[in-house]
Each structure stands twice: as structure tokens, then as C-alpha cells.
Amino acid sequence: MKLRIGSRGSQLALWQAHHIQALLRARGHEVEIEIIKTTGDRLQEVTFAQVGSKGMFTKEIEEALAEGRVHLAVHSLKDLPTELPEPFALAATPPRVDPRDALVSVKFWSFAELPQGAVVGTSSQRRRAQLKALRPDIEAVEFRGNVDTRLRKLDEGQVDAILLAAAGLDRLQKTEWVRERLDPKDFCPAAGQGSLGIETRKDDPETIAAVAFLNDPATSFAVNAERAALAELGGGCQVPIGIHCRMSSAPGEPQVEIFGVVADPATGSAVRIFHTAPFAGSDPAALGRLAAKMLLNAGAGPLLAAEAAR
Secondary structure, three states: OEEEEEEOOOHHHHHHHHHHHHHHHHOOOEEEEEEOOOHHHHOOOOOHHHHOOOOOOOHHHHHHHHHOOOOEEEEEHHHOOOOOOOOEEEEEOOOOOOOOEEEEEOOOOOOOOOOOOOEEEOOOHHHHHHHHHHOOOOEEEOOOOOHHHHHHHHHOOOOOEEEEEHHHHHHOOOHHHEEEEEOOOOOOOOOOOOOEEEEEEOOOHHHHHHHHHHOOHHHHHHHHHHHHHHHHHOOOOOOOEEEEEEEOOOOOOOEEEEEEEEEOOOOOOEEEEEEEEEOOOOOHHHHHHHHHHHHHHOOHHHHHHHHHHO
């Protein structure tokens, strides 16, 4: 089958697209990649909060998908809205890699080692809010650009450290920059972080069948729970919500655990939850909705309302 993948043009996005291309070619398909510039790529000097995050890295790719110019899109799943427009489907979620946030620095070797008043670069409201909650003394500054651009700015001394997804640094073989991988119980990742999402049209059964082998059931369970929680809370990829689901390492019957945090990037006020459930027979969407309800019951509603009002 001849397939065309739609992808952003960043180094990381192209790594992801080429990775899926190689897997599809190994199954005998002819696969090309079309680079598509998105709103988020064009507006590099504008903060995510100013742009509005919904679909900023997916809208133009979905337009190409709807027009039939491409058969599938490869996304970082955390960039994909929890509710896809009607013509589209999340056809596969390949095996997840490291979902954690990573502290990257030239001078400092851990989060705890950052000095009073350290300046940390991040473009994420979620990371900014958790920084404020854990270390009110730290100054978080807006830091956009692709991975190489951010690493260059760090190397120039513009900031003391930056926070990036560990998965991107691993995929681009830039792990020498990583100083600490932050545990989700302390610094909760974004829903879907570390995962890829393969998007197709719902009315394209041939492509859906061609990519079905890419789906990993364990990853699918975890990210469906995370995305259900995010949808229940009304959050997009730039709302300060962290949700992470994983298999528990505790002995005995397999358990899943889910972490959640809602924090205010202005004040550092934060609400956190943790819940475990038996893996057998659990519905990931129901688990996600339960996590969202627990966050709201713990007081997350006013924090979300305050952020929406800004």
C-alpha cells in the first residue's frame, strides 16, 4: 500500500515520522513524508498562552488529512486535542518511551541543587505551575523553539536550566544534557507525554488496518486514561494539568496507578491526587474520569477557573 505521512518539520517531529515510516516499510508499504508547517511552528516568538493552544500543532496537518493529501499523521500525543474533530480517529498509540520531564542544565546536576532565584526556561504552563509549587524562589521564563534552539540558549547562559520532555532528548540522542529525570509523583507529566499518536480519517479503513500493528495495548490503556481525565477537566495541552497513568511495581495482582496535579502558575497553589486500581477489568476512560473527579473534589476547580480567566 502507498502511504503518505503528514508531519511537522522540526527535528523531533521528523524523527518520529521517519520512525513510523521505517516500521511501515518493514511491513511492505511504500511510505513518503510530507512536511506541513503548523500555526505553532510559524509563531515562534509568541507565547503559547497568547496563541491559544488548541490544535496549534495539528490544525494544518488535519486539513491535509481531510483533503486526502496525506493518509496518516504522526503526532506527539500530548499535542493532540483530547477530542478529535469528527472526520478523524486516533488509530494507534505505539509503545511509550520515558514519559518524565527532564531537568537540563550546564552548571547544576539536580533540581534540588538549583540555587535560590535560579532562572528556568519553559514554554509550558504545567511545568511553570509545578515549578512554582515546588520551588517558589525559582523564576520561570518563557522559552520557545525546537530542542536544539533551547539547548543553544541554555549553553549561552540565558537561563540556569530548562525543562524538556525526556522522550524528545532520548529520541534525538541528546541525553548527555539530562541532569535529572523527575519522578511523576513529584513532577507530573502532561497527558500522553512520551507517546506518539497515529491519526487517520475514520472513513479510511485501509490505512487504519495498515497501522493497527503499531498499537501497544499497555500504552493505549495509560494514555486513554490520561486523556479522559484531561477531557473531563476541560484542559488542553497548555492548561496547567498533569496526569500520568502507569503500571504499579508493587507485588501481587497487577495494579495501575494514576497521578494528577492541577497548579496555578501565578501562585504555586496546587492540588494533587494519587489512586491505584486493579488492572484486570479496569476501564481506562472511567479511571481517568475518576481521577478528574478526585482532583475537583480536592479543590482543583477554583485553580482551573482562575487560569481560564487570565
